[in-house]
Amino acid sequence: LPRDYPASVHPSYLTYASWATVHGTMGSAAGTLSIQALLVSAGVGAVEATPAAAALNWCLKDGAGQLATIASAYAVSHQFD
Secondary structure, three states: OOOOOOOOOOOOHHHHHHHHHHHHHHHHHHHHHHHHHHHHHOOOOOOOOOHHHHHHHHHHHHHHHHHHHHHHHHHHHHHHO
8 A cells, every 4th residue: 555545545546456456356367267268279188289289379379469569559659648
């Protein structure tokens, strides 16, 4: 919490901080579940699956995420100047 809490913050800070914590927790859980689903769909854990297929899918997912991040930053960065 910030120094001199609660006198140093707006009365709604605790509500904000609580929801930010929930958001972070749920985001981490969603990320973990999506990675698990990706790996299962790639066949990780199956005898007939190849590690190369899992690695390729992982790289494609990360690459798409990086491209989306760059595109989003490009689209809104002019608003911060």
